[in-house]
Amino acid sequence: MNNILIGVSGGISAYKVPSLIRLLIKDDYNVKVIVTEDALKFVTKETLEIISGNRVYFKMFDNVSVTSPKHIELVGWADCLLIVPATYNTIGKLAGGIANNLLSLVASAMDNNKLILAPSMNVNMWENKILQSNLNKLKKMGVNIIEPDSGFLACKDTGKGRLPDIEIIHATIKRVLNTEKRFENIQYIVTAGGTEEDIDKVRVISNRSSGRMGIEIAKQLYFKGADVLIIHGNVSVGIPIYLKSVYVKSAEMMLEVINKNIGNNTIIIMAAAISDFKIKNAGKEKYHKKELRHIEFIENIDVIKNIKRDNILKIVGFALENGMDRKSAIEKLKRKNIDTIILNDVSSIGSEHTKIEIIKRKDNNIIEFEGTKQEIAKLILDHI
Numbered sequence: 001m002n003n004i005l006i007g008v009s010g011g012i013s014a015y016k017v018p019s020l021i022r023l024l025i026k027d028d029y030n031v032k033v034i035v036t037e038d039a040l041k042f043v044t045k046e047t048l049e050i051i052s053g054n055r056v057y058f059k060m061f062d063n064v065s066v067t068s069p070k071h072i073e074l075v076g077w078a079d080c081l082l083i084v085p086a087t088y089n090t091i092g093k094l095a096g097g098i099a100n101n102l103l104s105l106v107a108s109a110m111d112n113n114k115l116i117l118a119p120s121m122n123v124n125m126w127e128n129k130i131l132q133s134n135l136n137k138l139k140k141m142g143v144n145i146i147e148p149d150s151g152f153l154a155c156k157d158t159g160k161g162r163l164p165d166i167e168i169i170h171a172t173i174k175r176v177l178n179t180e181k182r183f184e185n186i187q188y189i190v191t192a193g194g195t196e197e198d199i200d201k202v203r204v205i206s207n208r209s210s211g212r213m214g215i216e217i218a219k220q221l222y223f224k225g226a227d228v229l230i231i232h233g234n235v236s237v238g239i240p241i242y243l244k245s246v247y248v249k250s251a252e253m254m255l256e257v258i259n260k261n262i263g264n265n266t267i268i269i270m271a272a273a274i275s276d277f278k279i280k281n282a283g284k285e286k287y288h289k290k291e292l293r294h295i296e297f298i299e300n301i302d303v304i305k306n307i308k309r310d311n312i313l314k315i316v317g318f319a320l321e322n323g324m325d326r327k328s329a330i331e332k333l334k335r336k337n338i339d340t341i342i343l344n345d346v347s348s349i350g351s352e353h354t355k356i357e358i359i360k361r362k363d364n365n366i367i368e369f370e371g372t373k374q375e376i377a378k379l380i381l382d383h384i
């Protein structure tokens with residue numbers, strides 16, 4: 001269980017902080033809060049105390065202990081310090097080395113890599129060169145900055161400066177808390193969802209893939225600090241806004257986008273359900289009912305076989321087989337020349353919970369597991 005110290009400075013979006021704290025507590029984090037004096041004009045101490053379940057800190061010289069000063073105690077307790085919202089003023093203090101309230105004092109003693117700032121302010125303040133230079137300076141020193149969103153601001157202006165969605169802040173905390181290094185310097189491409197092939201202008205061939213497995217894998221990779229791109233067809237599960245994503249319709253488009261995005265060291269995890277067949281002469285207009293009897297299915301392009309392999313470290317495929325047919329999965333692993341195949345049962349489509357087997361080309365030891373797709377995503381990453 002991680003300890004998150006939240007610093008609230010005096011910006012209008014401080015009213016969103018209680019919702020963020022609720023999310024973190026639900027996710028099993030311990031939360032303590034420090035506020036600046038001006039933050040209390042925007043959110044009450046009582047709300048923050050009730051929601052976090054801990055007393056709120058704000059005075060530097062309250063009950064000063066000679067053996068263990070409060071700011072050092074808080075730094076020792078915290079796995080990271082998130083300042084949300086981080087005001088123009090507080091950012092200026094941190095960049096200038098000023099520590100004249102409890103929040104800036106705690107930040108001064110915190111490891112920069114464990115410091116996360118979520119700036120939020122009016123667009124003119126955001127575009128001010130002094131602020132931008134302060135942020136650049138902090139970034140260079142290892143401080144994590146969450147870019148604000150653009151849109152309609154509380155001050156009625158439109159532009160950059162809005163506090164980003166709390167889902168993005170939550171994901172950034174997970175990324176910062178991650179201490180694993182093994183996912184760095186590798187680019188990950190994850191495919192998800194079901195592709196679609198035209199029958200005619202109105203009808204399509206598709207499948208019932210929800211995209212959940214690929215999305216879970218991409219999320220876990222993001223939390224582990226990886227550079228991840230999700231290339232997806234139709235999905236019924238939302239794609240988190242913090243993930244880089246590209247929508248593709250057909251198998252051919254999926255192959256094109258994969259090949260275009262392969263970097264120097266890439267691992268590809270193919271969790272998408274790609275149509276095995278397409279229509280020979282897909283109709284330009286709507287086929288008449290009678291004509292539909294005569295449409296011809298032809299084999300679709302094999303995406304995995306046509307991936308450019310030059311800079312690929314590994315390809316992980318999925319095999320969805322009736323009755324967990326292991327023989328068929330192993331045959332697919334060899335035929336497609338891939339490193340690892342995840343065998344799962346047809347009942348897995350669209351469900352939250354499933355059974356899998358991890359089969360590797362260079363290792364006869366087969367791993368069997370049953371659990372949620374989130375648990376499975378973590379297990380798969382441990383094995384690649």
Ligand SMILES: Cc1cc2nc3c(=O)[nH]c(=O)nc-3n(C[C@H](O)[C@H](O)[C@H](O)COP(=O)(O)O)c2cc1C
Nearest residue numbers: 009010011012013036038039087088089090120121
């Ligand atoms: C109504 C009002 C709203 C404000 N909203 C913001 C804001 O969203 N972002 C910001 O950086 N400053 C904002 N300010 C200015 C800060 O409150 C001010 O700079 C204050 O000194 C910040 O102190 P602190 O950084 O110690 O909390 C606002 C001021 C007022 C009067």
